[in-house]
Amino acid sequence: MFVNKMKRIKLQDLILFVLFILISFFSVYYIYSNGLNNPPIRSDGFGYYSYLTSIFIDNNLSFHTAIMNMHTPDKAAYGLHYIEETGHFLNKYTIGTAILQIPTFLIGHLFANIFNYTADGYSLPYQIANISSGIIYCLLGMYFLYRTLLIFFEKEIALFTIVIFLFATSLFHYATYDSSFSHVYSFFLISLFSYIIFKKFKILDINTSILLGIIFGLIVITRIPNAILLILCLLFFIPYIKLSIYGEKKFIHINFNKDFFYKIFLFSLIALAIISIQLIYWYYAAGSIFINSYKGESFNFLDPEIFNYLFSVRKGLFFWSPVLLFSILGFFILIYKKQYYIAFPILSIFLIHVYVSSSWWSWYFGGSFGNRPTVDILSLLALPFAAFIKWIMQYFCKSSIYIIGGGFIALNIIFMFGYWKGYIPFDGTTIDIILELPVRLFG
Numbered sequence: 001m002f003v004n005k006m007k008r009i010k011l012q013d014l015i016l017f018v019l020f021i022l023i024s025f026f027s028v029y030y031i032y033s034n035g036l037n038n039p040p041i042r043s044d045g046f047g048y049y050s051y052l053t054s055i056f057i058d059n060n061l062s063f064h065t066a067i068m069n070m071h072t073p074d075k076a077a078y079g080l081h082y083i084e085e086t087g088h089f090l091n092k093y094t095i096g097t098a099i100l101q102i103p104t105f106l107i108g109h110l111f112a113n114i115f116n117y118t119a120d121g122y123s124l125p126y127q128i129a130n131i132s133s134g135i136i137y138c139l140l141g142m143y144f145l146y147r148t149l150l151i152f153f154e155k156e157i158a159l160f161t162i163v164i165f166l167f168a169t170s171l172f173h174y175a176t177y178d179s180s181f182s183h184v185y186s187f188f189l190i191s192l193f194s195y196i197i198f199k200k201f202k203i204l205d206i207n208t209s210i211l212l213g214i215i216f217g218l219i220v221i222t223r224i225p226n227a228i229l230l231i232l233c234l235l236f237f238i239p240y241i242k243l244s245i246y247g248e249k250k251f252i253h254i255n256f257n258k259d260f261f262y263k264i265f266l267f268s269l270i271a272l273a274i275i276s277i278q279l280i281y282w283y284y285a286a287g288s289i290f291i292n293s294y295k296g297e298s299f300n301f302l303d304p305e306i307f308n309y310l311f312s313v314r315k316g317l318f319f320w321s322p323v324l325l326f327s328i329l330g331f332f333i334l335i336y337k338k339q340y341y342i343a344f345p346i347l348s349i350f351l352i353h354v355y356v357s358s359s360w361w362s363w364y365f366g367g368s369f370g371n372r373p374t375v376d377i378l379s380l381l382a383l384p385f386a387a388f389i390k391w392i393m394q395y396f397c398k399s400s401i402y403i404i405g406g407g408f409i410a411l412n413i414i415f416m417f418g419y420w421k422g423y424i425p426f427d428g429t430t431i432d433i434i435l436e437l438p439v440r441l442f443g
Contacts, residue, residue, distance in 0.1 A: 016159070017139070020166070024135045027176045036420045037177055038071075039130045041122060043367070045180020046070075047079030047091060049130065051098035052105045052122035063089045063285065069122045081295055083286050090285040092293040095223030095278055097182045100189075104133035134179025141188035142166060144195040145379040151198055152342070153386045157393075160405065161386045165378055168323040168408040170370040173416050178369070186376035189219045190229060194379055198342075199295040209263040210270050216272020226376055228352045231345050236264070236394050238341060299359045309358035309371070313431050317354075320370030320415065323385075323408040330384025333391045342387075346380045353377055367426030369419045414441065 031037050041049050050066035057065045063080055067089075070078055079092040108129030108422040109119060117123040142162050149158035166172050174183045193215045200208045212233075220227045292298070310317050318325055334343035357363065357373045365372055374381075393401060414437065418424040423440045424433060 012159070016163075020142070021135070021141060024138075024172075024176055027172075028131055028135075030038060031420060036422070039122070040127045041180050043178075043180075044079070044093065044182070045130075045178070047093035048097035048182055049101065049121075049180060050078070050080070050091060050093075051095050052101060056105065056109065057119070057121050061281070062087065063091065065120055065122075070121065076295075086285060086287050088285045090282075090293060091292075092295065093182075094221045094224060094293075095281060096189075096218050096220075097185050099218065099223070099277075100137065100185050101130065101133050104129040104136070131176070131179050134175050134184050136359055137188040138166075138171065138175035138179075138184045140216060141184070141191040141379065144188075144191040147381055148191070148195040148198055149382065149386055150337075152263050152383065153390055155389050157386050160389060160402070161382050164323060164385070164405050164408065165382050168412045169378060170207065170319045170372060170375050170416075171378055173369045173419070174372065174375050177416075177420060178372075181372070181374055183375040186219065186223045186226055187378060188228065189215055189222060190377060191379035193219060193229060194232060197235055202239050204236050204260070204263050206263060206266065208315065209267040213231060213267040213270025214274055216267070217271040220271070220275050221278040223376060225353070225356050225373075228349050228356070231349050231352075233267075235341055236260075290395075297361055299356070301355075301359045304355055304358040305363040306354060306358045309354060309363050312364075313429055313434065314370070314427070315364040315371050315429075317371040317374050321374070321412070323405075323412075324374075324381060326388045327381040327385040330386070330388035333387045335385055337387070339387070342383055346383060349377065364427065369416060369424075414438070416439065 008117075016341040032040075036269055046066070050063055051061075053065040054061050054063045055071075066078070067075060067080070075082070075089070081092065083090050105121075105126065108126040109121075111117070111129075112119045112123055113151075115125070117125050142165075145165070146158055146162050153161075161229070171187065174181055185404045193212065194210055196208060196215070216229065217227055247328055282291050282293065283289045286293075308314065308316065311319055329339075331343055331347050334340075353374070357365075389401060415424065418437045418441060421441070423437055
């Protein structure tokens, strides 16, 4: 009986896996066969990707091939700035996304050579490889999110959560339509990072320290603001904190040992080694290891657009992904259940994320679908969401939760499809545009 149950579970997982692949590639086929998007490698994604053509095709960091394949002569629009002092181009985008794209890039390069396509990094095999990369990393991110959820919740809640987070948020869009952007790659890295920490924080071994150092380094050089994920590493200190009671007084003792400090040092060293890849490139291109590669762009920490970032029609997080309000309610559930080690690190990361992102000069982050920076940390918000769903299922009929979840999915698909069709603009969305959307889609 147990064997049959395990077979059913594996069959369910396989069905979900196949459905995701089919839906993803059907969506991609629909997008590009109907001319709803430019080539997959475009916009910010062009800048992230251009490291690969420069290294593997130009065999240097001249970005010559990338420049030859630009659709406009404005190099700054693709993130490239010529630095006169060094005589090199500085790519404002960090290198982490390109590193993660190497496997599919090499497969595309192989196909281009075998089937006589132009081996310039931008012909059809490379475009297909780039889309496939985004879908694969989204799938891997969902897998590790699923594994994380199973540490704390029942399988039913874990499955419900990953389906909701895939189709009721912007995640699916950034795995398909905008798969060349960095967000789905950050989603994967943070999903993997948080899974390992929640699985291993009570027993930190050397191999885990090395692996986490590699992943954290990649998180930073994929999208620098996500360095706030270091907060999660505070969980490793919990096993060394002891509470002692002497009479009516309570004392907190922290007993670290040399072995623990060695593992933390190893984590830091490995992470710094990965981050140094970016620092070395900056020194080569701009003559300094600490620079603001986003020339003319900056943060305004004294005047963050927090309300707009969270609620505006333009790009507000909870307007475009209202299902995430359940995650906010979930923090209260986690605290009520005294699951502080989950609630406080994730809540801290979320609050800092909102503050930093809303302080960016372009708090709406340009042409994009919904609130794209939050896609990076969706795997963290899934935990309080699942906590809320588990709590609510104790008091309400399960079918009502599924109906509500289906409503959020339908709403997101309508928004996403409207964006793909061009009814919702890349930027500047107003409430009138939203109200006209059903008529334009179904009228």
